[in-house]
Amino acid sequence: MSKFIHYLSFLCVFILPFSTLSQESKKLNFNADFRFRVEEDWNSKRPDGTYRDNRTRLRYRLRAGFDYKTNEWSSFGARIRTGFPNKQQDPQLTLGDGFGEFNTLPIGFEKLYFKVQQKGYAFWLGKNTFPFYKQHELFWSDNVYPEGVFFKKKFQFKNEKISKLDLNVGHFIIRANGTSLNQDSYFQGLQAHAVLLQSRLNIFSSLYLFRNIPNIPDGGETFIFDYSILNLGATYALLPHKHLNLEFDYYYNFEDYGANPNIETEFKNQVHGIISGIAYGHYREKGDWKFKASYTYLERYAVVDFLAQNDWARWDYSAFDSPDGRLTNLQGVELVASYLLAKNMKLTLKYYKVKQLIPFGLTKETGDRIRLDLDVRF
Secondary structure, three states: OHHHHHHHHHHHHHHHHHHHHHHHHOOEEEEEEEEEEEEEEEOOEOOOOOEOOOEEEEEEEEEEEEEEEOOOOEEEEEEEEEOOOOOOOOOOEEOOOOOOOOOOOOEEEEEEEEEEEEOOEEEEEEEOOOOOOOOOOOOOOOOOOOEEEEEEEEEEOOOOOEEEEEEEEEEEEEEOOOOOHHHOEEEEEEEEEEEEOOOOEEEEEEEEEEEEEEOOOOOOOOOEEEEEEEEEEEEEEEEHHHOEEEEEEEEEEOOOOOOOOOOOHHHOOOOEEEEEEEEEEOOOOOOOEEEEEEEEEEOOOOOOHHHOOOOOOOOEOHHHOOOOEOOOOEEEEEEEEEEEEEOOEEEEEEEEEEEEOOOOOOOOOEEEEEEEEEEEEO
């Protein structure tokens, strides 16, 4: 726990000068949450046709942070979390895994940012939450916090057809190479997100340009290449009062890999993705339920796999000395049931079943997973 205490001490020392002021003006806000997870994996087939051992894990995560409002239009904040530094997709730690005999836990900064908001404009610098509107983690994991600069402009309308329009743009550095900025591994995003029909319909169009991206994460790459991904999506409230919603996403990477000698022939045109889902219920009061079912068809290069979720299966880059997930080139389903135990406490059960689209080896990989999460906010 020594490293955890070190980080907490840093946060406390950093914000103590503002503590008296925060009591008077409520400018300083703390946040923290804890997760405990029980997870079971089975039917996990390797590329060579053999099966991975069935696996049961007990896992947990702790996060703690603050946000300080410097004036009426600007603020800064930070948050720390448990998790190995080279596993950006997965902050959860497994009980008894890799720590020695009750050794200390790995902890690092998840957020560190300066933010400005004024008259419909928003701007931040640093490391912060993925700022573009999204409906799930199949393109970008909630646990991956980009580093860069982001700008938003909000438009409000007073009519029945359109009530809100957000324009979002950002530049984020994935890996700095110590030369000019255009030589870095980076991505840029541009998005328009509209709320229509008295909040019954959400539609969005996004363009994400990934440049100089390694084919294997964490320094194991054999080549670098680009992605240019178009994402079109919508959510429609089929029965607004019952909170019954339909969701749809389409991804298309319009980079041409036909002349790239490093990409196998069978994967050169694997650039499409479709995700659909139906959700019922919401979280507002103790005793509320929410259910969701999703289907995913995601080709190899429709998204950047080691920045997307790693929840659906046990497929990763461990053969290349990286713990990051490689969850594209798949089709599968996710079933979710959540129950609000209290205003700040939620229980969530998830089931995943996946199968590979194109095998990397002799056979297609598969996987089944079920997990139960207890999330508590403080």
